Amino acid sequence: MRVLNINAWAGLNYQGIVNAGRCEPAGNRAARYRVLTSQAAELDPDILVVQEANKLPAFARRLGRDLDMDWVARVGLSGIGLDPVILPMNLRQGDAILARRGLRLRYIGRRRLSGGYCGRWFSFNWVDASQIICGRIDGHPDIPGPVFVFATHWRSSPYLNYLNAIDRFADTFSATPEQIAYAVREIREGADERMRQARNSLDFIDQVAGSDPCLLVGDFNAGPDKPEVAYLRDNGGFKDSYDAAPHHGEKCLSWNPQANTNQANYYGGQYIPCRRSSKKYLYFRMFEDFNRQARRIDYILFRGRVQADSHQLAMNRALNGIHTSDHFGVVADLVFRNDNRSGPLDQLC
Numbered sequence: 001m002r003v004l005n006i007n008a009w010a011g012l013n014y015q016g017i018v019n020a021g022r023c024e025p026a027g028n029r030a031a032r033y034r035v036l037t038s039q040a041a042e043l044d045p046d047i048l049v050v051q052e053a054n055k056l057p058a059f060a061r062r063l064g065r066d067l068d069m070d071w072v073a074r075v076g077l078s079g080i081g082l083d084p085v086i087l088p089m090n091l092r093q094g095d096a097i098l099a100r101r102g103l104r105l106r107y108i109g110r111r112r113l114s115g116g117y118c119g120r121w122f123s124f125n126w127v128d129a130s131q132i133i134c135g136r137i138d139g140h141p142d143i144p145g146p147v148f149v150f151a152t153h154w155r156s157s158p159y160l161n162y163l164n165a166i167d168r169f170a171d172t173f174s175a176t177p178e179q180i181a182y183a184v185r186e187i188r189e190g191a192d193e194r195m196r197q198a199r200n201s202l203d204f205i206d207q208v209a210g211s212d213p214c215l216l217v218g219d220f221n222a223g224p225d226k227p228e229v230a231y232l233r234d235n236g237g238f239k240d241s242y243d244a245a246p247h248h249g250e251k252c253l254s255w256n257p258q259a260n261t262n263q264a265n266y267y268g269g270q271y272i273p274c275r276r277s278s279k280k281y282l283y284f285r286m287f288e289d290f291n292r293q294a295r296r297i298d299y300i301l302f303r304g305r306v307q308a309d310s311h312q313l314a315m316n317r318a319l320n321g322i323h324t325s326d327h328f329g330v331v332a333d334l335v336f337r338n339d340n341r342s343g344p345l346d347q348l349c
Helices: 026-043 058-067 160-172 177-209 227-236 261-266 281-290
Strands: 002-007 047-053 069-077 080-082 085-087 093-100 106-114 122-124 130-137 147-153 214-219 298-303 306-314 329-336
Touching: 002 026, 002 214, 002 298, 026 058, 026 261, 047 058, 047 147, 047 214, 058 069, 058 093, 069 106, 069 130, 093 130, 093 147, 106 177, 130 177, 147 177, 160 177, 160 281, 177 214, 177 227, 177 281, 227 298, 298 306, 298 329
Parallel strands: 002 047, 147 214
Antiparallel strands: 002 329, 047 093, 069 093, 080 085, 080 122, 106 130, 130 147, 214 298, 306 329
């Protein structure tokens, strides 16, 4: 079974009241969608998981139609209001799970991991928000029994090691004590929140899937050496398809500013969404530097009667000079067994 994950990039800076500010022209967003459908069709996944699908549910419905796949999706990030007037009006972002027809995909549930309430008809949220959603498939001829597919997208913030450089950044940008305190607080809170999201995600998975085979797929905004990812391995029994399958030494850097056209064209100081006098200014400058660092933050994890046959970077080829997202995708070929062993296939043959 082939599983593909992509953060589709909403292309927003999340600043504004009536509409969130856009980081790209509308024509580029339309072109990116064409690249998404073209490359997804070429990869031909059984399961496709998407983060930053916006606006929902229309984005997932259209993608399902264009790829001839069933879909489930839920809004995970929006503003304040009652449908059809929820502000910002262009922010109805969330996670989607798509499955090849015949796999009998059905929606199981979701858990909010952070932020206020964001629903289909009503939203009351004014901060960054995240969730984990679950779908179930049970129609694959090579899979004995149901498989639960979980999709999530965790908070992004500079890692804690950036605190070691706070004085250097403060000197560079002539930061005030208020700006320094805000940056320290946000960096620490970001790391703490990702750990809470990891714990809540695992609790939800255990509650829903029990001992059945399951996949946890998404943009964790954390490297494989970070404690929130280690928590899933050590406490949840999850295997990382990158570690479990041959990848020929490829680093699979799904966040790679040096190789991504959207980051080259639409990221940079001109998108610092505040004035220099704002208390947030130093933090956003540190975030800008953090976003210049390539890293592996997108995952396909599994546990139960599952093996990883391959893992590789996907959607990292530009078409007509355009990448589909500010992320690259990851794709894994998985095999389901009739016993409870899990690990690299070559160790089981």
